[in-house]
Amino acid sequence: MLGNAEILQAMEQLQDKLFQIAVRVLRKDxxxxxxxxxxxxxxxxxxxxxxKETAAQAMEAHLEFGKRILIH
Known part of the structure; x- marks a missing residue:
């Protein structure tokens, strides 16, 4: 990824989008x-x-909770 401006830009956009989603979740609750x-x-x-397996399950539950807040 180093030196690849296109990949870096895509990663930055993804990071910005994730931040916006997190802020929306936290504003609702x-x-x-x-x-x-x-x-x-x-x-x-x-x-x-x-x-790893338990961590993955906990992460899925965490993301699912945020998704439910955004949908309602």
Whole structure:
């Protein structure tokens, strides 16, 4: 990716889009920021401990929760 302006631009656009989605979720549910932090911390710890499957399941649940907030 280094030196490839097109890939870098695509990654930056994706990062911006993810940020916008996160902000929309947090605006709809102000208490979500603490829960989100705890989710991220749990996922990080699971990965550190080598529990890849459990981390993946936790990440899916985290993303699904955000999706439900955006849809409703």
């Amino acid at each position: 102000r208490t979500r920021i603490q829960v989100s932090y705890e989710d991220h911390l749990r996922i990080f710890r699971l990965l550190q401990e080598g529990h």
